[in-house]
Amino acid sequence: MELFFTQLTNGLAVGGIYALIALGYTMVYGVLKLINFAHGDLFTIGAYLGLTLLTSLSLTDHLGPVAGVLLLSVMAMGLVGVIGILLDRAAYKPLRTSPRLSAVVSALGASIVFSNTVMLVYGPNPKVYPHGILTSQAIHIFGLSIPVMRVIILASCIILMVALYTFIQKTKIGTAIRAAAIDQDAARLMGINVDRVIMLVFFIGPALGGAAGVMVGLYYGQINFTMGWIYGLKAFTAAILGGIGNIPGAMVGGLLLGVIEALGAAYISMAWKDAIAFGVLILILIVRPTGLLGERVAEKI
Amino acid sequence: MKKLLSILIAVSFLFAAPALAKDTLKIGLMCPLTGSWASEGQDMKQILELLADQVNNDGGLLGKDVEIVIGDDGGDPRTAALAAQRLATQDVAGVIGTYGSSITEASQNIYASAKIIQIANGSTAIRLTEKGLKYFFRTCPRDDEQGRVAVETIMDQGYKKVAILHDNTTYAKGLADEAEGRLDDEDAEVVFFDALTPGEQDYNTILSKIKATKPDVVFFTGYYPEAGMLLRQKMEMGWDVPFIGGDANNNPDLVKIAGKKAAQGFYFLSPPVPQDLPTKEAQEFLDAYKKRYNATPGSIWAVLAGDGFRVLVKAIEETESTDSDKIADYLHNELKAFSGLTGTISFNDKGDRVGDVYRVYKVDAEGNFVLQE
Numbered sequence: 093m094e095l096f097f098t099q100l101t102n103g104l105a106v107g108g109i110y111a112l113i114a115l116g117y118t119m120v121y122g123v124l125k126l127i128n129f130a131h132g133d134l135f136t137i138g139a140y141l142g143l144t145l146l147t148s149l150s151l152t153d154h155l156g157p158v159a160g161v162l163l164l165s166v167m168a169m170g171l172v173g174v175i176g177i178l179l180d181r182a183a184y185k186p187l188r189t190s191p192r193l194s195a196v197v198s199a200l201g202a203s204i205v206f207s208n209t210v211m212l213v214y215g216p217n218p219k220v221y222p223h224g225i226l227t228s229q230a231i232h233i234f235g236l237s238i239p240v241m242r243v244i245i246l247a248s249c250i251i252l253m254v255a256l257y258t259f260i261q262k263t264k265i266g267t268a269i270r271a272a273a274i275d276q277d278a279a280r281l282m283g284i285n286v287d288r289v290i291m292l293v294f295f296i297g298p299a300l301g302g303a304a305g306v307m308v309g310l311y312y313g314q315i316n317f318t319m320g321w322i323y324g325l326k327a328f329t330a331a332i333l334g335g336i337g338n339i340p341g342a343m344v345g346g347l348l349l350g351v352i353e354a355l356g357a358a359y360i361s362m363a364w365k366d367a368i369a370f371g372v373l374i375l376i377l378i379v380r381p382t383g384l385l386g387e388r389v390a391e392k393i
Numbered sequence: 394m395k396k397l398l399s400i401l402i403a404v405s406f407l408f409a410a411p412a413l414a415k416d417t418l419k420i421g422l423m424c425p426l427t428g429s430w431a432s433e434g435q436d437m438k439q440i441l442e443l444l445a446d447q448v449n450n451d452g453g454l455l456g457k458d459v460e461i462v463i464g465d466d467g468g469d470p471r472t473a474a475l476a477a478q479r480l481a482t483q484d485v486a487g488v489i490g491t492y493g494s495s496i497t498e499a500s501q502n503i504y505a506s507a508k509i510i511q512i513a514n515g516s517t518a519i520r521l522t523e524k525g526l527k528y529f530f531r532t533c534p535r536d537d538e539q540g541r542v543a544v545e546t547i548m549d550q551g552y553k554k555v556a557i558l559h560d561n562t563t564y565a566k567g568l569a570d571e572a573e574g575r576l577d578d579e580d581a582e583v584v585f586f587d588a589l590t591p592g593e594q595d596y597n598t599i600l601s602k603i604k605a606t607k608p609d610v611v612f613f614t615g616y617y618p619e620a621g622m623l624l625r626q627k628m629e630m631g632w633d634v635p636f637i638g639g640d641a642n643n644n645p646d647l648v649k650i651a652g653k654k655a656a657q658g659f660y661f662l663s664p665p666v667p668q669d670l671p672t673k674e675a676q677e678f679l680d681a682y683k684k685r686y687n688a689t690p691g692s693i694w695a696v697l698a699g700d701g702f703r704v705l706v707k708a709i710e711e712t713e714s715t716d717s718d719k720i721a722d723y724l725h726n727e728l729k730a731f732s733g734l735t736g737t738i739s740f741n742d743k744g745d746r747v748g749d750v751y752r753v754y755k756v757d758a759e760g761n762f763v764l765q766e
Contacts, residue, residue: 095605102597208427216431217691218618223652239629312594314622314650318429322592357598363561363588
């Protein structure tokens, strides 16, 4: 039982990070019907920018660890969000009216450009966040020892997701985003500035990915320029699992994928961890082709 | 416009002329400048450029300047095949590289059929030299040798229950299988044998699972980024089991990733680094490297590429030719106890390096790698 609960907390922390990245995939897909394959690299850029800000501004020394890390995360999110908007301008906007495959190829190209830019700027060796910025203490409850950082990560992910959900559901801009996701032409006729909506989506999604990058850096310490690929793949899987284009779906999918991986590795086989995760994905897609929370949308003819 | 273009073309020929006129002796380097092993490739490139400049300052080779021609294998077998095909058509006297076993394997037959000498530097998989390729050599030792030394070290420390962890790469799995096979003949029990996924950050799940089997020691055969994460997370779990690593852990970044406290007491196997060799060649190389790059060489495998370059240069000097058959013959039979940057070098008929190469290192409290006698 102890193993089960330990792995459950492992899975939830990793799943929270998957979920945050998955939101970026799902939001862009919802509005543009485009899989932004460069999203994983935006997450990597977030982690590297976080490290640069941390070491160059020494925020944590001036403001104390908690406020410093908060400010750092906000700055990194803002920067990555801006890079997201620039990515859209450079790689996707010129292809809005082109066949959908062109944008996919463009996304793959952008991904290669990003990861190699990071390699050229920061060098190919793994980089390491300074040790001991945040506590490495553990909480002991019911005979389990759970690192405090793990709880903080999960809590931060949930707070960000709830904030996003509230923003999408309760505000006027959120309503505009939902309207643009349903039918862009009708939204335009209703006076919604769709271009601005797209810009906003390309700001919010990458910003959340950037936040995930900073979290990974702070919690695990080591970052490298290729990590966007594996996290991106997992988060993309999580988005599909929950139903691509659906925001609560991305959250559920991320947490679920993290837990499936942790438990699969613990009770079945470690080497087959990814195979188990993808196996579950296939099973769910057989039963529900649109994912767990995805709606059946009739294709326009 | 047309006029301008023709002028430009004419001018570019003017600049190109001296480059064409100068006759150089080309030596190829196939290394991963991109992809997940890019740091290894960059180190290889730096070391070879340094050594080539040294040769050129001493009057060159056969009266010509040595030029390093680089092919990027991307740490990927398909890219490596392309890089090898390109290098094979560039009239090189030999090719140094590469790092990964599966990558070298993808290029071996291309060089063999073009009759080009290939000296690999990091590819330790056993089968590479079991194919009877005449022009293939390597300056790194083999996995069976490493497995032998690993098991010897484990038994010397008196451990009885061993957990073996690899990362599913050709190299790491081969070494893990080798060690497991040898432990079966010893008075020890393998209580755990499985793989992790390289490139991830969270290995808590795996560590909890290994911990449940209560091993006396964990033998990890993968690479240093994962080893660093494992050591760090093991300490955060409050589990103090000794870890022994394979030769892909010999990189100072391991200590950076794990932190000094977590890395302390970690053992790993490796060919000796130049810092630990008393020879004149090793010390001179270190000084030159420090002077030019302001650092000590990070990767032992890149230094082994340097040794590959040095034996090739030696063979070209001694045979006074760039003929592959003559060079191969010299390396197989004539080269004896050549003083390298990583100890003495000789080759057997298969092209494997001969001699007792592996040493055991331990990380001390300061994060230094200390050679264990």
